[in-house]
Structures are given as C-alpha cells and as structure tokens.
Amino acid sequence: MTSTPTDASAGPAGISATTLLRFATAGSVDDGKSTLVGRLLHDSKSVLTDQLEAVERVSLGRGQEAPDLALLTDGLRAEREQGITIDVAYRYFATPRRRFILADTPGHVQYTRNMVTGASTAELAVVLVDARNGVVEQTRRHAAIAALLRVPHVVLAVNKMDLADYAEPVFAAIAEEFTAYATALGVPEVTAIPISALAGDNVVEPSAHMDWYGGPTVLEHLETVPVSHDLTGCPARFPVQYVIRPQSAEHPDYRGYAGQIASGALRVGEPVTVLPSGKTSVIEGIDALGEPVDIAWAPQSVTLRLADDIDISRGDLIAPTAAAPATTQDVVATVCHVADQPLTVGRRVLLKHTTRTVKAVVKEIPSRLTLDDLSQHPSPGTLAANDIGRVVVRTAEPLPLDAYADSRRTGSFLLIDPADGTTLSAGMAGDAFAAAPADEPAEAPEDDDGWDF
Known part of the structure; x- marks a missing residue:
C-alpha cells in the first residue's frame, strides 16, 4: 500500500469547513476575555439552548437584566464566585468556513503559567486590552509569552470601546504602542481590532459605532487568517514511545517502534540514525493502523521496523541520517x-x-x-x-x-x-530573546549525590 501526504483541508482560497485553527485568549483581569469568548460562541450560534437558558437563570439570580456571557466559559464554581477566570477553559466551535479550538486563559498574573499552557499549541493569540487602561504590565507579559512560544499570529483586541466613547484616537494610540512592543519582541504579525465584547461591536458583526474602522471583525479575521498544519517540510523526527514485541507464532521476530511522528515524513528504505546512541539503520517497514505503508508523515502515529537489530527504547529519537539533529x-x-x-x-x-x-x-x-x-x-x-x-x-x-x-x-x-x-x-x-552581556555567572554548588554532570 502506498500513501501520499494530502491536505484534506485544502479548498477555495485555502479556507474550508475542515480547516482547524487553534487559538488562545489572554489579557489582564477584567479586560473581558470570558465575555469575548461568550460573545463569539453566542453570536456564531455555537451555544446550545439549554446552556444559554442556564446562563440566563444565573444572570437573573444575580439581578442582571441581560445574560452574562462570561458564564459560558467560567465553568468552575470558584471562577463564578470570584468573577475571574482561574483555569484554561477549552471550547470547540465551528462556522461554515472553519473549525476552532479555543483556549480561554486566565488574566491574573498568578495564573500566567496557564497562559503558557493554552498558547503552547496555538497558531493565534488574542490579547485583550481595556481601552480605558491601555497597555499594562500583564499585556506586555502576554505579548512576551506569545513571542517566546512562536505564536505566528497575534490579534490585539482593544475592548470596552463603548466606555471610551468609541474614540478612534484612543484605539490608535494603544494599537501603536502594543505593535511597537510586540515587533521588538519578534512577533511576526499583529492585527489590531477595536471591539466591545459586551455590546458585540466588531466581534462577529461590524460595529455601527465605529465607522472609522474598516478592518475585519474578530470572527472574520479568525476565519480567514492563513494557517498551515503542514509539518512535512521539516526534517523528520520520531520520538519512540513504546517498543512492540508481540512474541506470537505468526510474527516470532517482530520488533517495532511505536510513536507519533513529530515532524517531517519517513519512507521505507530511508537511512535513519537513532539518537542519542548514534547507531544507524534503514527503515524496513512502516505500519499505520495495522497496515503496511510506504510513507508516513506528521502527526501520524505509526510503528517503524528497522533492518538492523539495535538497542532502542522509549525516549530515543529516530531521524533521517541526512538531517539528524546534534546532541x-x-x-x-x-x-x-x-x-x-x-x-x-x-x-x-x-x-x-x-x-x-x-x-x-x-x-x-x-x-x-x-x-x-x-x-x-x-x-x-x-x-x-x-x-x-x-x-x-x-x-x-x-x-x-x-x-x-x-x-x-x-x-x-x-x-x-x-x-x-x-x-x-x-x-x-535556542535564542528566543537576545541576552545582554552578563556578569560572571554564579557558581553552581558542589554536588555530592551524583547529580554533577
């Protein structure tokens, strides 16, 4: 059987219903992240009727006239009681143009670690800023994390524009400051959008209050931003998860190495190197879903069979000999x-x-x-x-x-x-940020239990 890499999500202009975008939201406390996420889910009709009814009941019980859309993501009791997000809330929704996996991350500095978790697999980060407060320390921290984690697309959502009289100069000043800061960090692309998550301005539908803004709404940008999931152009990397030795009469000498291809493509007959030992062999066979194939690519989970009997265990890395990484x-x-x-x-x-x-x-x-x-x-x-x-x-x-x-x-x-x-x-x-010349580093203390390498 022969397999070839295909992009099932390819379509007109590279956008189709099967395209997937992973994105994360971030911002300071009370900047309106959960309200924005709730507005996205509500206005894109991704909320079930019983979910909306439950939110309406809780909101009425608090004396609120309109549903508090933040409750759609703040699912933990502690979150609802404190009125802040304290854990990463993953939400899945879809529009006719794209599927989404959203990570709503906390804004409090205490939970910055959660933002790292949510952004680590994201292709886009939405950083919210309160129009009344502008760029603050936590905004800079989230921009730094997005740059550090190599998130390719960043959206600056200047929220609560309704409380700033929808003033264009307010938005322009914040957008200029943030873009300059993010660019200095190495963020490749920043898209600034003025919004009001509470009123729905420029979230899903264009705002009637900001005719001076001619860019996309948040959802429109999420639907059309170019995203590539093609990892086959990178050098192949195969971390071994498990060694398979069935010991059966049918396959008495079977020895396979199971795992998920992290990047690139592997082919039968390709010379490979096992790291860190440096031993070499040739791919004799590739089994995918129990069937032999000639080629496999990231992120498929497969079993490799090598021509030589080499000592390989969990944690070893198999890579093409011509493009093996240094140790x-x-x-x-x-x-x-x-x-x-x-x-x-x-x-x-x-x-x-x-x-x-x-x-x-x-x-x-x-x-x-x-x-x-x-x-x-x-x-x-x-x-x-x-x-x-x-x-x-x-x-x-x-x-x-x-x-x-x-x-x-x-x-x-x-x-x-x-x-x-x-x-x-x-x-x-590697070098995520260039370091300034440092003084003499502090000496590590002497090790007396075998941990000094």
Missing part, C-alpha cells in the same frame, strides 16, 4: 518559570524532552527579561514565578534538541521537580 548535554534555552518555588543555580531537576526524561542540573541563569523595556537583567541567580529568563542546564545524558524556532515540538522541554513531579519551567531551546 548536547549543555542545553541553552529561554524558560518561563511557572512554579511558586524559585529556580536557582545548582538546582537539581528532571528535564523532559518529547518522550525522554533525564536528570539535570541548572548550571547558569545568565539573564532575566525585564518586561518594561525588554532589557536583560544579568546574572540574577534565580527565577521567581512568572519570570522569563535564560538558563544553561547540564543533562546526565545527551539530548537531540532542535532549536525551538525550527520546531515547537522537538525544541521544547519541561523542567520538573524530581521530588514531587511539579512542573517548574517551560523551556524553549
């Missing part, structure tokens, strides 16, 4: 620290990269990003919760890392507390 034990990366406990020089951690988890030690923290002016604070020695900084981590075993700019999947990793499994930091290999 390293000194990981230089930018991290967003998400734990309450600080990350310090000398800290012993576990580093999880694709399906491999290894022991590691934080050797240096060369700099910490200052969000106000994008300067680098040299040699801070520690990263606190929600800090973004540069680190050098020494691992016990070599890792086949790509640069995050080249691959969001094989260029990312997590730092984990070995004591309780808590996620400490989300890391992106």
Whole structure:
C-alpha cells in the first residue's frame, strides 16, 4: 500500500469547513476575555439552548437584566464566585468556513503559567486590552509569552470601546504602542481590532459605532487568517514511545517502534540514525493502523521496523541520517518559570524532552527579561514565578534538541521537580530573546549525590 501526504483541508482560497485553527485568549483581569469568548460562541450560534437558558437563570439570580456571557466559559464554581477566570477553559466551535479550538486563559498574573499552557499549541493569540487602561504590565507579559512560544499570529483586541466613547484616537494610540512592543519582541504579525465584547461591536458583526474602522471583525479575521498544519517540510523526527514485541507464532521476530511522528515524513528504505546512541539503520517497514505503508508523515502515529537489530527504547529519537539533529548535554534555552518555588543555580531537576526524561542540573541563569523595556537583567541567580529568563542546564545524558524556532515540538522541554513531579519551567531551546552581556555567572554548588554532570 502506498500513501501520499494530502491536505484534506485544502479548498477555495485555502479556507474550508475542515480547516482547524487553534487559538488562545489572554489579557489582564477584567479586560473581558470570558465575555469575548461568550460573545463569539453566542453570536456564531455555537451555544446550545439549554446552556444559554442556564446562563440566563444565573444572570437573573444575580439581578442582571441581560445574560452574562462570561458564564459560558467560567465553568468552575470558584471562577463564578470570584468573577475571574482561574483555569484554561477549552471550547470547540465551528462556522461554515472553519473549525476552532479555543483556549480561554486566565488574566491574573498568578495564573500566567496557564497562559503558557493554552498558547503552547496555538497558531493565534488574542490579547485583550481595556481601552480605558491601555497597555499594562500583564499585556506586555502576554505579548512576551506569545513571542517566546512562536505564536505566528497575534490579534490585539482593544475592548470596552463603548466606555471610551468609541474614540478612534484612543484605539490608535494603544494599537501603536502594543505593535511597537510586540515587533521588538519578534512577533511576526499583529492585527489590531477595536471591539466591545459586551455590546458585540466588531466581534462577529461590524460595529455601527465605529465607522472609522474598516478592518475585519474578530470572527472574520479568525476565519480567514492563513494557517498551515503542514509539518512535512521539516526534517523528520520520531520520538519512540513504546517498543512492540508481540512474541506470537505468526510474527516470532517482530520488533517495532511505536510513536507519533513529530515532524517531517519517513519512507521505507530511508537511512535513519537513532539518537542519542548514534547507531544507524534503514527503515524496513512502516505500519499505520495495522497496515503496511510506504510513507508516513506528521502527526501520524505509526510503528517503524528497522533492518538492523539495535538497542532502542522509549525516549530515543529516530531521524533521517541526512538531517539528524546534534546532541548536547549543555542545553541553552529561554524558560518561563511557572512554579511558586524559585529556580536557582545548582538546582537539581528532571528535564523532559518529547518522550525522554533525564536528570539535570541548572548550571547558569545568565539573564532575566525585564518586561518594561525588554532589557536583560544579568546574572540574577534565580527565577521567581512568572519570570522569563535564560538558563544553561547540564543533562546526565545527551539530548537531540532542535532549536525551538525550527520546531515547537522537538525544541521544547519541561523542567520538573524530581521530588514531587511539579512542573517548574517551560523551556524553549535556542535564542528566543537576545541576552545582554552578563556578569560572571554564579557558581553552581558542589554536588555530592551524583547529580554533577
């Protein structure tokens, strides 16, 4: 059987009902993220009747005359009681032109880690700003995270324009400030839209109050922004999840390596290298859904069979020999620290990269990003919760890392507390932000239990 990569979502102008867009919302507390999401769901007729009736009942019980659309996403009791979003709420909806997976992320600085989670797989981020407050620290933080995570499209939604008399100069000043800041961070594209989520202006339908604005509504932009899910042009990467040895009479010598192709395409007969061991072989067969195929591509889950009997286990990476990544034990990366406990020089951690988890030690923290002016604070020695900084981590075993700019999947990793499994930091290999010259790094303390690599 022969398979060839196809784009089932291709259609007129690249848009069709099967096209999928993953996007995340972010903004400061009370900027109206949940109301915007509720308005999108309501006005695009993606809300079931019983859901809307439940929202209307709760709203009436609070003495509100109109339904509070924020309740469509703030599903946790604690969220409803506090009136703020505290967890990532995933919503799925569709229009005739596109399907959507939406991550409504919290705005409070305490929950910045949740924004990292929601934006890590997003192709677009909607950053809300209150027209009365303009760009604030949390706005800059969310822009930095979007840049750090290489989100290709950013929408600046200047909300509550009804409370700013729908004034064009207010919108223009905020759009100019944010665009300049995001561009300095390396965000490739910013689209600014003036909206009122509460009144519905420029969310799904064009606003009658802002005839000076000639751009798209939020939904129109979401439906038409170009999105590519084609990972076949990248070098192939296959993290091994499981070794299959059925030990059956029918297949007494079967040895397969199961996993999901992270990027690129793999073909029968292609020379491959197994990392970190560096041993080479040739793909003898590819099984997809129990059937042999000649080619497989990301993000398919398949089983590879190699021509040679090589020691391969979970966590190894199979890649084409001609485009195999280099391995390293000194990981230089930018991290967003998400734990309450600080990350310090000398800290012993576990580093999880694709399906491999290894022991590691934080050797240096060369700099910490200052969000106000994008300067680098040299040699801070520690990263606190929600800090973004540069680190050098020494691992016990070599890792086949790509640069995050080249691959969001094989260029990312997590730092984990070995004591309780808590996620400490989300890391992106390579130079996410250029670091200023640092002072002499703090020395890591001597290790006395085998963790000094």
